[in-house]
Amino acid sequence: MPMTETFKKAKSAGRKLALLTDEKRNGILRDVADAIIAGKSYILQANVADLKKMEPSDPLYDRLMLTESRLESIAADMRNVSRLPSPLGRTLTERTLDNGLRLRRVSVPFGVIGMIYEARPNVTFDVFALCFKSGNACVLKGGRDADCSNRAAVDVIHKVLAGHGIDTAAVTLLPATHEATASMLSAVGYIDLCIPRGGRKLIDFVRDTARVPVIETGAGVVNTYFDAAGDTEKGQRIICNAKTRRVSVCNALDCLLVHRARLTDLPALCAPLAEKQVTVFADVSAMNMLRGSYPDRLLADATADSYGTEYMDYKMAVRTVSSAAEAIDHINRYGSGHSECIITEDADTARQFQTRVDAACVYVNAPTSFTDGAQFGLGAEIGISTQKLGPRGPMGLEEITTYKWLIEGDGQIRE
Amino acid sequence: MPMTETFKKAKSAGRKLALLTDEKRNGILRDVADAIIAGKSYILQANVADLKKMEPSDPLYDRLMLTESRLESIAADMRNVSRLPSPLGRTLTERTLDNGLRLRRVSVPFGVIGMIYEARPNVTFDVFALCFKSGNACVLKGGRDADCSNRAAVDVIHKVLAGHGIDTAAVTLLPATHEATASMLSAVGYIDLCIPRGGRKLIDFVRDTARVPVIETGAGVVNTYFDAAGDTEKGQRIICNAKTRRVSVCNALDCLLVHRARLTDLPALCAPLAEKQVTVFADVSAMNMLRGSYPDRLLADATADSYGTEYMDYKMAVRTVSSAAEAIDHINRYGSGHSECIITEDADTARQFQTRVDAACVYVNAPTSFTDGAQFGLGAEIGISTQKLGPRGPMGLEEITTYKWLIEGDGQIRE
Known part of the structure; x- marks a missing residue:
């Protein structure tokens, strides 16, 4: 041989x-x-x-x-x-x-x-x-x-x-x-x-x-959860950066989970994405909030396939959840164990999220786009293990x- | 399902x-x-x-x-x-x-x-x-x-x-x-x-x-090399402990490599093994040294299969080598990456051996029988990774x- x-x-x-x-x-x-x-x-x-x-x-x-x-x-x-x-x-x-x-x-x-x-x-x-x-x-x-x-x-x-x-x-x-x-x-x-x-x-x-x-390595179905206690302005920046900094990389955002109590903030959270021409696959509640504010041509109904997908494109799912626990369950079910994020001003919820989410990198109030060897101070990177x-x-x-x-x-x- | x-x-x-x-x-x-x-x-x-x-x-x-x-x-x-x-x-x-x-x-x-x-x-x-x-x-x-x-x-x-x-x-x-x-x-x-x-x-x-x-885990084809600068008394103790402390465990010695210049010490090195009824599969040079001093019924000729074998029994191969480098090559070829040992008073040779031998545990002047989670201070052990x-x-x-x-x-x- x-x-x-x-x-x-x-x-x-x-x-x-x-x-x-x-x-x-x-x-x-x-x-x-x-x-x-x-x-x-x-x-x-x-x-x-x-x-x-x-x-x-x-x-x-x-x-x-x-x-x-x-x-x-x-x-x-x-x-x-x-x-x-x-x-x-x-x-x-x-x-x-x-x-x-x-x-x-x-x-x-x-x-x-x-x-x-x-x-x-x-x-x-x-x-x-x-x-x-x-x-x-x-x-x-x-x-x-x-x-x-x-x-x-x-x-x-x-x-x-x-x-x-x-x-x-x-x-x-x-x-x-x-x-x-x-x-x-x-x-x-x-x-x-x-x-x-x-x-x-x-x-x-x-x-x-x-x-x-x-x-x-690499495969990243990445979620970000905007909590009941999330800061809208931070959310706008974090979500836009996570989704659009580079859509073809594994740390790019694929699904935004939003707490039901903050649905009214969804148009503001998504506004920067519209500028970048991001198509949003929204569940029924999210769709009802976004219709009118988010460009129609960039809106589509979420399907069963919307959540476990790594888009690698200007596309993102949005799903409404009733609690942090529901967001965590969603992530542990659909995520690929790469990078996950919570946006919240509630320290207890942040801690719960970091403890219960089963992923290599769990963020509080920072975009998943930071998952990178050089950013983490490792000097270089040969890949990202999931x-x-x-x-x-x-x-x-x-x-x-x-x-x-x-x-x-x-x-x-x-x- | x-x-x-x-x-x-x-x-x-x-x-x-x-x-x-x-x-x-x-x-x-x-x-x-x-x-x-x-x-x-x-x-x-x-x-x-x-x-x-x-x-x-x-x-x-x-x-x-x-x-x-x-x-x-x-x-x-x-x-x-x-x-x-x-x-x-x-x-x-x-x-x-x-x-x-x-x-x-x-x-x-x-x-x-x-x-x-x-x-x-x-x-x-x-x-x-x-x-x-x-x-x-x-x-x-x-x-x-x-x-x-x-x-x-x-x-x-x-x-x-x-x-x-x-x-x-x-x-x-x-x-x-x-x-x-x-x-x-x-x-x-x-x-x-x-x-x-x-x-x-x-x-x-x-x-x-x-x-x-x-x-x-576990599979251990374990070697010990008695160097040109080995101490005979330490060698006797180390080899006997490594081979006979418990023959059914993965850290037990399977093959003794002996430097050609120290063949005359081989009968002394093996004497404690005879007391424990260990059968020795010896290469030609080793056989020539052992015949007469080691019990005949416990002596057999080494074959090609003698070296890569995990005996799990009162059996051991002996092979003569001409240098530490040859011992290292033998180990990297036949060992299973578990535990390997050198007996030497030469610090340089010891360092070379530890550097070049590719195994989880590399010993100088101590028996491989120490490879164990509790012995290593890990408190307990679920297995030994190779x-x-x-x-x-x-x-x-x-x-x-x-x-x-x-x-x-x-x-x-x-x-």
């Missing part, structure tokens, strides 16, 4: 990466950043080959496209990563037992991280930077649409690695085929962690198929390390 | 458990401990029904058997768990951003933990205690051999829960069938974490089949919690 050989090489390269010093790793990251700038025309040429195969009207076209300024920003991000503190070698626990045994729990790389992603060639550089900085080899399975761009990116990285005498299997780009995905997902003993980044369908497929450990095993929420460098227990004795034995 | 209803109820019970105070949880654990003592004859009667179906010569017979004193020790363990600090509500990270947003990462329960285990009815009580203390509901799938005992155990627990007005779905014992296992492994959205506890076959099946997050995603090594109460990010603002928005 040639694929097994590929994974074996990645494993071996990962073991060597773990032994580099942080200075060495940072120098290499800076050199790759330079090589991206020096290799702009080579990378852009490859990107044009990908773009030619896609209709410019395709919503993925813009995500696929690289430009000079995008490459500059990718290189700047890589330099940023090189400046972050190393996530390795941190002592997480330290204790000496009565018998003199010394125990330490120390952060170490996973080994090999498998990444499955769709048509965004910048991810190739991002994932390399975060994995390399954290001492992990990475095995990449990119989308077919971006294959020329990804090959060029990895080519640029490999040249720098080889120049430093680093095993180039530290970054391996698999063929953009389903067979490659299947091989990665069953590479037990070689892939220590697999992170799928993409739409719901990809993530479900990976979770349902993988025999290696997986972190589910599961509970392993890291939860934004994943930076520390979140792609594991630990080992180091135990030092002097001949003690266990009775 | 009746099974889905079962999981839904567990999920709902878990959400309620998370809201109890630690005092309330501890009181209930103490009451269950009392109920175990009060219900001794009821539980033992059920256990006899299980024992009747098994031959007393079966190696599982002793593991299946409950006795008055074993129940007393189970009750004492439960009281111990009630006295441990709560793993919930710990603030793991706290920061205030420049814009005034306050971020906290706080430990919370997983929700529902699924446990799949074999014929040891004490596990039913242990798992309940650890899950309940950490605010998690548990769904148990025990072995068919122990089904009467497990039903009696859960019955005793349910009576106490009901008496306190706690939803008894907080502890759910599934039928001891393959269908129940299959249902649990595909209960996405209901089972937040699944922990299989048992032999290699069970664990491989769970990992290969599950659609819910899994922690692989994977890198999530907790690694012994898992106590903290290791079966996750966290959520709580974000508090005052109307800030993201630009």
